[in-house]
Amino acid sequence: MPTSLVMPTAAKLTAAIAFGGLAMLTANLVIEAMPTEQNMGYFIPINILIGAGAGWMVAGSRAPGGYVASFSYGITAAVIFAVVSLFTFSSYIMIIQSLRRRYDNGMEAVVGVFELMAEHFIIMANYEILGTLLIGGMLAGMLTEWVGQRFA
Structure with a gap:
């Protein structure tokens, strides 16, 4: 891993906190949008970690670069958070379904991950969730940029 991704800066810390908060807000909205009442377990904490990682590695490593950037x-960073989160939880569900012998072979299980990702994306594809990701990502990026310029 390049040292530029690991070396802590104020911008990276700010991005991790901001995108972790955005991930928590988005995860709560996704839970409300789920069609059935089900136990979500560690859904929110894992999403916070994914969001913080996306903020640290994507947004924090690019600041300062200007407010337009x-x-x-x-x-x-918000899109990467959403895709990684969809992949992580779809993979988890696929593993649970594999242990219940839902799939006949490995390739069917791999395809099942992407089918689950598509199903979950359709659930979260509403204005409230996508708008939160879009506007929240821009605001978190601006906050990261501001801190990056002030403390660089």
Whole structure:
């Protein structure tokens, strides 16, 4: 791993906290949008970690780069958070279903991950969740940029 991703800076810390908060807010909205009442377990804490990691590695490592760029890397970090979260939880569900012998072979299980990702994306594809990710990503990117410029 390149040292530029590991070396702590004020911008990276701010990005991790901001995108972790955005992830917590988004995870709560996704739980409300789920069609059935089910135990979500560690859904929120794992999403916070994924969001903080996306903020640290994507947004924090690119600051300071200007306020126009902050919109771009803020949205990029939010999209990366969403995709990694969808993949993580779809993979988890696939493993649970594999242990229940739902799939006949490994390839069917791998395809099942992407089918689950598509199903979960359809659940979360509403204006409230996508708007939160878009606007929250831009605001978190601007905050990261502000801290990056002040403490660089």
